[in-house]
Amino acid sequence: MILSPLIVFCAILALLYTMANRGGRSSKPNQSRPNTRSTDKKEALIPQGALSSQDFDSNSSPSDSTSGELTMGALLHMFNQLQSSFKALHDEFTELKGVNKLLQKTANDQHRDIIRLHQELDDLQQYGRRENVCFSNVKFDERDPTLSPMNQVITLCDGIGVEVTESDLVDVHPLPARKGMAKRIIARFKDRKLGQKVLTSRKNTKHIDPAKKKKLAADPARGFGIQPNITPARSALLSQAKTLVNQQGFNATWVDIKTGAILFKRRPGDRPAVIRSTGDLVAICSDFVPNEHFFSVCKDDLFDVFNPRDNDFSG
Ligand SMILES: *[C@@H]1O[C@H](CO)[C@@H](O)[C@H](O)[C@H]1NC(C)=O
Ligand SMILES: *[C@@H]1O[C@H](CO)[C@@H](O)[C@H](O)[C@H]1NC(C)=O
Numbered sequence: 001m002i003l004s005p006l007i008v009f010c011a012i013l014a015l016l017y018t019m020a021n022r023g024g025r026s027s028k029p030n031q032s033r034p035n036t037r038s039t040d041k042k043e044a045l046i047p048q049g050a051l052s053s054q055d056f057d058s059n060s061s062p063s064d065s066t067s068g069e070l071t072m073g074a075l076l077h078m079f080n081q082l083q084s085s086f087k088a089l090h091d092e093f094t095e096l097k098g099v100n101k102l103l104q105k106t107a108n109d110q111h112r113d114i115i116r117l118h119q120e121l122d123d124l125q126q127y128g129r130r131e132n133v134c135f136s137n138v139k140f141d142e143r144d145p146t147l148s149p150m151n152q153v154i155t156l157c158d159g160i161g162v163e164v165t166e167s168d169l170v171d172v173h174p175l176p177a178r179k180g181m182a183k184r185i186i187a188r189f190k191d192r193k194l195g196q197k198v199l200t201s202r203k204n205t206k207h208i209d210p211a212k213k214k215k216l217a218a219d220p221a222r223g224f225g226i227q228p229n230i231t232p233a234r235s236a237l238l239s240q241a242k243t244l245v246n247q248q249g250f251n252a253t254w255v256d257i258k259t260g261a262i263l264f265k266r267r268p269g270d271r272p273a274v275i276r277s278t279g280d281l282v283a284i285c286s287d288f289v290p291n292e293h294f295f296s297v298c299k300d301d302l303f304d305v306f307n308p309r310d311n312d313f314s315g
Contacts, residue, residue: 136184
């Protein structure tokens with residue numbers, strides 16, 4: 001396929017030569033040119049090296065062309081020069097193409113490595129949060145000892161049937177409020193099993209006595225929230241999963257209390273799948289178009305070098 005431009009080029013050369021030769025004949029009708037009678041395309045296809053200027057015109061040299069006439073020798077010289085620079089360029093191009101593919105493959109591999117490291121780092125951060133439980137819609141006042149976050153959390157736990165004392169808690173403090181949301185409280189338990197017990201008992205918040213709820217809730221009209229403490233990136237991924245559930249009418253998505261993993265159920269009877277990345281959500285539903293990727297790369301951002309035959313540099 002790389003020969004075809006050469007063939008076209010040779011054809012043009014042959015045509016040029018025929019025209020130049022005709023012009024030459026009218027001014028020098030009796031000049032002897034023994035081997036130049038056939039200048040058709042077939043002859044122009046003779047491979048490089050098979051012809052030399054001597055075979056055509058022993059009297060003319062490349063410098064003859066300064067006289068304004070295109071002699072066969074000059075053309076051949078030009079042709080050989082062009083051909084060798086074409087070959088050099090072609091070799092360089094082939095080499096660069098290989099280098100480019102290698103660079104693209106390296107970029108993709110590094111993308112994957114970065115994602116893997118990002119996931120491992122997030123797992124590590126999540127691991128450190130296993131003892132934590134987040135509470136929302138809890139009324140508290142840090143200046144009032146009876147309404148301290150610690151006291152309010154202990155009272156709420158008591159309200160859902162889990163006995164917690166101050167010595168069970170490492171620390172209880174308010175979390176910085178997120179945009180447009182009420183302040184939450186984070187509690188760190190000494191024993192993560194006790195924290196998990198609080199999480200598994202969270203359904204009981206519905207049965208808290210209204211009089212007690214009035215003292216406990218920031219907004220008594222709303223329910224309490226008791227959630228595992230997940231990393232910010234995981235939290236962003238969870239809200240994408242929730243969007244997908246709402247958009248496409250899938251069954252549910254939630255955070256596993258013990259592992260902090262995001263679980264996703266398409267239909268009521270399905271086994272929940274672990275969601276590790278935005279890519280996992282796109283794999284569940286190709287119609288889902290995220291505006292950001294967490295723990296994965298948008299396919300469009302990867303170089304298209306996955307053809308195994310393309311990646312073979314051994315040959
Ligand atoms: C070419 O022909 C002309 C006359 O037509 C003649 O005078 C001249 O000597 C010839 N040249 C050669 C190289 O034969
Ligand atoms: C999800 O499935 C559960 C059963 O596993 C069912 O009780 C619940 O209503 C379903 N929710 C939705 C929104 O489909």
